[in-house]
Amino acid sequence: MTSEFRASGLTKTYGSNVVVDQLDLAIEEGEFLVLLGPSGCGKTTTLRCLTGLETPQDGTIAFKDRTVFDGQRHVNVPAHKRNIGMVFQSYALWPHMTVRKNIQYPLTVRKMRKDIAGGAVEAAAEMVDCGKLLDRYPSQLSGGQQQRVAVARGLVAQPDLVLFDEPLSNLDARLRDQVRSQIDQLHQNLGFTAVFVTHDQSEAFALGDRLAIMKSGKIALYDTPEHVFENPASEYVAAFIGMGNRLELRRGHDGWITSANDLIDLRRSVIRGLADEGAAAVARFRPDDLMLHQSTDEVPAGNVALHAELVTYEYGGRHFDVTVKNGTEALTLRANASEHSAALRKSKPGAPMVVSFSPSTLRVFAVDEADQTAAAQLTPENAAVTV
Ligand SMILES: Nc1ncnc2c1ncn2[C@@H]1O[C@H](COP(=O)(O)OP(=O)(O)O)[C@@H](O)[C@H]1O
Ligand SMILES: [Mg+2]
Known part of the structure; x- marks a missing residue:
């Protein structure tokens, strides 16, 4: 046609x-x-x-x-x-x-x-x-x-x-x-x-x-x-359509490791060029997909918990926009105000926080300046995780 x-x-x-x-x-x-x-x-x-x-x-x-x-x-x-x-x-x-x-x-x-x-x-x-x-x-x-x-x-x-x-x-x-x-x-x-x-x-x-x-x-x-x-086809597209959270990963023996040494076990994530120990990758996910918890007990089964420390929070009515840091990377999330207000108001920058996400929300890309990453994207189906 x-x-x-x-x-x-x-x-x-x-x-x-x-x-x-x-x-x-x-x-x-x-x-x-x-x-x-x-x-x-x-x-x-x-x-x-x-x-x-x-x-x-x-x-x-x-x-x-x-x-x-x-x-x-x-x-x-x-x-x-x-x-x-x-x-x-x-x-x-x-x-x-x-x-x-x-x-x-x-x-x-x-x-x-x-x-x-x-x-x-x-x-x-x-x-x-x-x-x-x-x-x-x-x-x-x-x-x-x-x-x-x-x-x-x-x-x-x-x-x-x-x-x-x-x-x-x-x-x-x-x-x-x-x-x-x-x-x-x-x-x-x-x-x-x-x-x-x-x-x-x-x-x-x-x-x-x-x-x-x-x-x-x-x-x-x-x-x-x-x-x-x-399924954004590249990191460029992912960043552009609201996947503002970015984790730099390196391939360890049992999975991917964040800059704060948290382990993300993406099972069967044997993707071309990314399977070798020491290989670098970058993950993207949405602020909506990062959760804040009062303690590790609240982390849902199957979620990846990250070590985080508080950077800032802003009150927005029903929610707070919260920025935390995992190692070198800043991550943002939206936390329900009625649930988290008291704890956030007491917390100072640098306070330890518990955050988690479902690994199915992650999109992993090869690190490539030229952004030719489409072929290397992990699909949700092969991104199942155990914590
Ligand atoms: N008449 C012009 N003369 C010289 N450079 C121009 C002219 N119009 C646009 N550019 C340049 O072309 C690039 C793209 O501009 P533009 O098409 O306006 O981008 P966008 O609409 O995506 O923001 C910019 O770097 C801009 O400076
Ligand atoms: Mg324009």
Whole structure:
């Protein structure tokens, strides 16, 4: 099956800085693809190349059978003829135009007839609950309203593809949730094809039909949100999707040993290159999967208990966010406030603590600067443990 939209070998450099590096991207009709990656990895530049706001040095971009860019054959269809809608991080509304004129803008540059344009503008404004704001100027709107107007502008011309560049990151937490679910609902109702860029894993999990994880100008991985969450293919991905706890391990005779000399017995963990005594590996797991205990008696059977000492704690209402240290590594966890408040309030930094985790929550990776670790990942099934 040919994809609705495809970019191949896309390359964009600024001087000697390769920002988009032979990137391949394929999006199916109606799909909501989330492009997730840290700041500076080339997300915005990629979107700008797709819309035609930037000209790549090489590669091709095509909708179904229509090529809109080809670096070799010097095809470069201008932005307003690509029929792509774009929603920017900074809203980018024209300050001197009313909401009506702003939403109408894509229709104006596409030279749509005024009578069609009029109805479409009102309908798009209604979709994002901005029907009453049509005669206002952007300066008379809140941040959330401005971004909703920008979403209406992105959708009004029924583009083949809608690109969202971190559209929620300038909104406060409550508005962010509102606009996020509005975008989600619009996608479900209208079925447009979208690429949504974010560096926020919870946004990515909430919205994406599929995730594309970006690293240094390339797509490192395509996967479903569920699979990325459960089985991140590399330490880079694991760290990026909330597996903030990291243990450096070395292979001992009976299993893996942490920097504080705790033993983690990952049975049958004979994985290529990692089975030799003395081999190094790194484990990742989520703060949610680390438990705090009042004494060793409370450690559930099968869990790995670690020697830990208190670093800091912060009260958060129903919970405390606690940081402890195991040897050289800081680990974080969330402890139930009613259970742990009294003990934590009495504890000074350096106090010994008992923490534990289920070994099935660990993901173990080979230590490899180049991050070619996918093949060496332990699966939960072979990570059973005895304490
Ligand atoms: N117009 C430009 N000129 C020179 N360098 C740029 C330009 N635009 C972006 N860059 C560089 O490209 C890299 C990626 O930028 P960007 O695509 O904005 O990343 P992201 O959106 O993932 O944060 C950064 O190092 C940035 O400094
Ligand atoms: Mg950006």
